[in-house]
Amino acid sequence: GKDPKWWKEAIVYQIYPRSFKDSNGDGVGDLKGIISKLNYIKSLGIDAVWLNPIYASPNDDNGYDISNYREIMSDFGTMSDFDLLLAEMHKRGIKLIMDLVVNHSSDEHEWFKQSRSSRDNKYRDYYHWWPAEKGKPSYRWSWFDINSNAWKYDATTDSYYLHYFSEKQPDLNWENPRLRNEVHDIMRFWLDKGIDGFRMDAFQFISKDNSYPELPIEIVNKPVEIIKFYGNGPHLHEYIQEMNSEVLSKYNLMTVAEGAGSTPIEAMKFVDPERKELDIAYHFESVEIGKHLHDFGLVKYKNMFSNYDTVFKDKGWLAIFLANHDQPRMVSKFGNDSPEFREISSKMLSTFILTMRGTPFYYQGDELGMMNPRFETIEEYHDVETRNKYTNIKNKGGDLNAFLEEQKQIARENGRTPFQWDANKNAGFTTGDSWLKVNQNFKTINAEAQEKDPKSVLNYFRKLVQTRKDNPAFVYGTYTLLDKENPNVYAYMRELNGKKLLVLLNFTNDTATYNLKFKLEKHEVILNNYNDSTPVKNNQLRPYESVIIKFE
Ligand code: TEU
Numbered sequence: 069g070k071d072p073k074w075w076k077e078a079i080v081y082q083i084y085p086r087s088f089k090d091s092n093g094d095g096v097g098d099l100k101g102i103i104s105k106l107n108y109i110k111s112l113g114i115d116a117v118w119l120n121p122i123y124a125s126p127n128d129d130n131g132y133d134i135s136n137y138r139e140i141m142s143d144f145g146t147m148s149d150f151d152l153l154l155a156e157m158h159k160r161g162i163k164l165i166m167d168l169v170v171n172h173s174s175d176e177h178e179w180f181k182q183s184r185s186s187r188d189n190k191y192r193d194y195y196h197w198w199p200a201e202k203g204k205p206s207y208r209w210s211w212f213d214i215n216s217n218a219w220k221y222d223a224t225t226d227s228y229y230l231h232y233f234s235e236k237q238p239d240l241n242w243e244n245p246r247l248r249n250e251v252h253d254i255m256r257f258w259l260d261k262g263i264d265g266f267r268m269d270a271f272q273f274i275s276k277d278n279s280y281p282e283l284p285i286e287i288v289n290k291p292v293e294i295i296k297f298y299g300n301g302p303h304l305h306e307y308i309q310e311m312n313s314e315v316l317s318k319y320n321l322m323t324v325a326e327g328a329g330s331t332p333i334e335a336m337k338f339v340d341p342e343r344k345e346l347d348i349a350y351h352f353e354s355v356e357i358g359k360h361l362h363d364f365g366l367v368k369y370k371n372m373f374s375n376y377d378t379v380f381k382d383k384g385w386l387a388i389f390l391a392n393h394d395q396p397r398m399v400s401k402f403g404n405d406s407p408e409f410r411e412i413s414s415k416m417l418s419t420f421i422l423t424m425r426g427t428p429f430y431y432q433g434d435e436l437g438m439m440n441p442r443f444e445t446i447e448e449y450h451d452v453e454t455r456n457k458y459t460n461i462k463n464k465g466g467d468l469n470a471f472l473e474e475q476k477q478i479a480r481e482n483g484r485t486p487f488q489w490d491a492n493k494n495a496g497f498t499t500g501d502s503w504l505k506v507n508q509n510f511k512t513i514n515a516e517a518q519e520k521d522p523k524s525v526l527n528y529f530r531k532l533v534q535t536r537k538d539n540p541a542f543v544y545g546t547y548t549l550l551d552k553e554n555p556n557v558y559a560y561m562r563e564l565n566g567k568k569l570l571v572l573l574n575f576t577n578d579t580a581t582y583n584l585k586f587k588l589e590k591h592e593v594i595l596n597n598y599n600d601s602t603p604v605k606n607n608q609l610r611p612y613e614s615v616i617i618k619f620e
Contacts, residue, residue, distance in 0.1 A: 071341075072544070073322075073347075073385075074115070074163075075116070075265070075322035075347060075348065075385075075427060076385060076427060076544070077115070077543050078114075078115035078116045078163065078427060079113070079114045079115055079422070079427075079428045079430060079536065080114070080115070080116045080117070080118050080165065080387075080427060080428065080429045080430065081109060081112065081114040081116070081118070081430050081432065082117075082118045082120070082392060082393070082429055082430065082431045082432055083102060083117055083118070083119050083120070083432055084097075084120050084431075084432060084483075084484060085097050085098065085099070085101075085102060085119060085120060085122055085144055086120075086130055086131070086144075086484070086503065087432075087484050087485065087486045087487060087497070087504065088102055088105070088432060088486075088487050088497075089101030089102060089104060089105050089487065089489070089497060090497055090499075090500065090502075091103075091104060093498060093499040093500040094498075094500055095498050095500040095501045095502050095503045096143045096144075096498075096503050097144075097486070097487075097497070098143065098144045098145050099122065099140070099144050099145040099149040099150055099152075099153050100145055100149055102119075102153060103149070103152060103153050103156055106156055106157060106162070107160075108515070109160075109162065110160045110161075110162065111530070112435060112529065112530060112533060113530055113533035113534060113537065114162070114430070114533065115161070115162065115163060116162060116163035116164070116165055116264065116265075116322075117162055117163070117164055117165065118165040118166075118167070118267050118324075118429065119164065119165070119166055119167065120167055120393055121134065121141075121166075121167040121269075122140055122141055122150070122166075123135075123136065123137055123138075123139060123140065123141060123169075124136035124139040124140065124141050124142070125141050126174055126176050126236065127141075127143075128174070128234050128236035128237065128452055129234055129237060129452050130451075130484075131167075131169075132167075132169050132233070132237065132269065133172070133173070133174035133175075133176075133233075133234065133236050133237045134169055134173055134177065135173070135174040135176040135177045135178075136178075137173075137254045137257075138254065138257055150261075151261070154261065154262060154263065158262070163264035163265070163322075164263050164264050164265075165263070165264060165266065165322065165324070166258055166263050166265070166266055166267070167266070167267050168254075168255065168266040168267065168268050168269060169269040169270070170240060170251045170254070170269070170274070171232070171233075171239060171240065171269065171270040171271065171274050172232065172233060172237040172238055172239045172240055172270075173237070173238065173240060174236060174237065175235070175236045175237070175238055176236070179191045179194045179195075179250075180194075180195060180238055182194075183195045183197075183238075184222055184224055184225060184229070185224065185225075186224075186225060187199075187225050187227070193241055193244045193246075193247075194240060194241055194244060194246070194247050194250075195229055195230070195238050195239065195240060195241050196230035196238075196239050196241050196276065196278065196280075197225070197227045197228070197229055197230075198219060198227055198228040198229075198230075198280065199225075199226065199227050200221070200226045200227055200228065201226070204219075204228075205219045205228050205230075205280055206280055206281065206282040206283065207219075207283060207288055208230065208232070208280075208283065209294070210231060210233070210234070210235070211232050211233045211294070211453075212233060212234050212452055212453040212456045212457070213453075213456040213457050213460050214294075215460055216460065218230055218231055218232055219231075220235045230276075230280075232270075232273060232298065233270075234452050234456070239273075240274075241278070242274045242275055242276070242303070243275075243276070243278055243303070248307060248310065248311075251311070252311060252314050252315050255311075255315045259315070259319045259321060263321070264320075264321055264322060265321045265322035265323055265324070265347075266321070266323050266324070267324045267326055267350075268324065268325050268326055268346065269326050270326065270327060271304075271308075271325055271326060271327060272295065272298075272299035272300060272304065272325070272327040272329060273298050273299055273301070273327070274301065274304060274307060275300075275301025275302055275304040275306075275307060276301050277301060277302055283297065293330070295329070295330045295352070299327065299329060299330070299334075300329060300334065305338075305343070305345065308338070308345045308346060309344060309345060312344045312345055313344070316346075317344070322348065323346040323347050323348070324346065324347065324348040324349075324350050324387060324429075325338040325339065325345075325346045325348065325349050325350060326350050327350070327351070327352065328349035328350060328351040329351065330352075330353070332376045332378070332379035332380065333379060335349040335376070335379075335380075335384075335386070336349070336379055336380065336383075336384045339384040339385055340383055340384050341383060342383075347385060348385050348386065348387050348426075348427055349384065349385070349386050349387065350386075350387040350389070350429065351376070351386075353372050353376075354372070354373070354388070354389065354390065355389070355390065355391070355392075355395050355401075357369065359401070359474075359478060360402075360477070361575065365555065366554075366555055366556065366557075366558060366575050367552070367554075369558075370549060370552065370558055371552075373424070373549075374547075374549045377425055377547045380425075380426075381546065381547075385427065386425070386426035386427070387426055387427050387428075387429045388421055388424045388425075388426040388427065388428050388429065389421065389428070389429040389430070389431070390402050390420070390431075390434075391431040391434055391483055392429070392431050392483070393431070393480065393483055393484055394483070395431075395482075395483050396440050396478055396479065396480075396483055397433075397434070397438055397440045397482055397483055398414070398431065398434050399413055399414045399417065399434070399437055399438075399439050400439050400440040400477070400482065401477075402417050402575075403416065403417050403575075403612065405439040405440065408577075409577055409611060410437050410439060411437055411524075411525050412597055412598070412611065412612040412613070413577075413612040414434065414437035414525045415437075415528045415529075415597035415612075415614065416573055416574065416597055416612045416613065416614040417434075418430075418434065418435070418525075418528070418532055419532060419571065419573060419595070419597060419616070420558065420571075420573055422532045422533065422535070422536045422542070423536070423562065423616065424547070424560075425542075425543075425545070425546075425547040428536075431483065433483075433487050433488065435525065435526050436488060436513055436514065436515055436518060436525055436526055437513060437525040438485070438487075438488060438507065438513065439507070439509070439513075440476065440477065440482040441482060441485050441505065441507040441508070442476040442482075443472075443475070443479075443505070444472070445472070446458050448505055449475070449479065449481055450481065450503070450504060451479065451480050451481045451484075453479075453480055454475055454479050454480070454481065457471065458471060458472075481504065484504060485504055485505065485506060485507045486498070486502055486504065486506050487515075488506070488507065488509075488510040488513055488514040488515065489514060489515050489516065490514050490515065490516035490517075491510065491511045491514055491516065491517065494506050495507075495510035495514055496514070496516070523599050528597060531595060532595065535594060535595050539562075539567070539569060541562045541563060541564035541565075541567050541568070541569050542562055544564050545562040545563045545564035545567070545569070546561075546563050546564070547561075548560060548561045548563070550570075550584060551582050551583050551584060554580075554582060554583065556574060556575060556576045556578075556580035556581075557572060557573065557574055557575070557580050557581075557582045557609060558571075558573040558575060559571065559572050559573070559584065561619075566620075567619075567620065568618075568619035568620070569594075569617070569618060569619070570588070570591075570615075570616070570617040570618075570619060571615070571616055571617075572609060572613075572614065572615045572617070573613075573614045574609035574610070574611065574612055574613045575612070576611065576612070577611045577612065578611055579608055579609065579610060579611065580608070580609050581607050581608055581609075582608075582609065583607065584607070588617060591617050591619055592617065592618045593615055593616070593617055593618075594616050594618050595615070595616040596613070596614070596615045596616070597612070597613060597614045597615075598610060598613060
């Protein structure tokens with residue numbers, strides 16, 4: 069971990085372009101919109117942006133279904149908008165990380181059109197096909213609805229194709245070296261433009277056993293651990309090493325493995341420098357905790373982070389995040405979004421992300437304390453996942469109300485409502501009709517209002533960013549969990565060259581007590597989310613209080 073690298077020191081800010089800023093009134097965010105907000109992004113103090121896919125796409129899965137890897141989605145703008153965006157970011161010292169979505173393409177990609185046209189087309193083996201005369205292929209689930217089949221029958225060639233995600237996202241066949249070369253070329257195309265890295269989408273799924281063996285019956289009946297079964301295919305690491313020697317090693321870039329197995333040891337395999345694969349492991353265990361952290365339990369949660377840290381303490385590198393575009397809002401899932409506690413718990417969670425060991429991946433809007441919109445009807449949702457699941461339950465005569473109630477807490481679109489810029493129509497996101505309903509609380513929760521308030525969630529986030537920058541111990545220091553069994557407080561020490569920083573986080577809406585062997589009163593509080601410098605007393609923290617204390 070001690071080998072210095074820009075991507076270890078960086079704070080990455082995730083932009084979901086569809087919902088960030090619309091410049092032309094069509095209701096969809098776009099690249100010019102991002103350009104118009106670069107000074108805002110710069111003002112946060114962040115160093116790099118991860119941009120969700122902006123390539124040509126029919127948008128079955130909001131850009132994760134790509135029909136041309138070298139073109140910009142028309143909703144988002146043009147290639148010259150992109151070139152300008154990159155130049156303007158670099159001018160401000162902000163790096164750009166792009167999404168690389170090559171586990172699958174769109175069914176509207178030229179490769180797939182060719183592939184499905186005949187069994188002897190030269191693109192046939194770019195995808196996974198099963199000829200119908202061999203009978204039905206063995207069952208696989210499709211991600212967006214665990215009850216549906218990932219094999220889709222295609223009459224033109226009397227065969228089935230595999231799609232782990234939606235049926236408009238056929239899986240690419242990585243066993244084919246020609247396909248792998250195509251991917252390498254796409255990567256070079258963007259790297260030659262000067263981008264600074266890739267977030268590798270759904271990468272743990274690229275390698276498959278092309279004999280498609282039967283799944284064990286207990287897995288078919290209870291598909292609880294998809295990653296374990298679908299991930300880590302037989303040639304996964306081979307393909308990544310090949311990509312490293314062909315492409316990655318020739319550029320100065322950062323790569324982040326989205327999905328990295330389901331244990332710290334598996335995650336390490338992607339980013340152990342000796343293996344020459346990728347740089348940062350972005351595993352899902354910090355978000356796959358059910359509906360709310362309360363149900364999961366803080367002690368278990370702390371142990372999970374600590375177990376990863378133990379494996380990663382001398383080598384490899386992790387991402388730290390609590391939200392992204394596939395997740396509900398951070399404050400609604402890990403904190404408390406009631407009017408009383410939304411701001412204070414948002415600040416506490418941000419403190420966690422920015423003081424842990426690993427590169428923070430911070431999601432747009434969390435710096436305002438944006439929360440779940442809690443849509444009432446299916447019409448308000450657009451997400452292929454929510455819609456597919458709804459249709460399936462409807463067809464089976466299941467409980468649709470219970471489903472909609474649950475989606476208010478867990479739907480992916482909770483995190484995708486438009487960025488709340490100001491109190492104008494549609495929160496200043498668009499002058500037209502927004503593609504997705506704006507959260508109705510935008511009149512009070514918006515960036516403009518928070519700019520003016522020194523105690524806002526936004527201005528606290530800026531202070532936190534500065535605090536991380538001022539204290540290299542937060543990047544390169546060791547992490548030690550304290551008060552391990554405490555069910556309410558997360559306490560840890562970060563330490564580098566004798567400099568110690570203690571972080572105390574109360575995850576509850578009540579006063580909480582911590583138990584440490586040393587006295588804190590005489591030490592300096594460098595940041596506190598209650599905006600006062602009250603020394604810590606009586607081993608107590610106020611509701612959702614977070615404190616950073618310097619020990620010298
Ligand atoms: O997600 C891939 C993926 O594995 C996630 O569904 C993940 O398992 C989940 O977030 C864990 O909680 C990526 C994109 O982030 C998602 O938006 C796409 O729909 C998907 O790939 C298909 O491209």
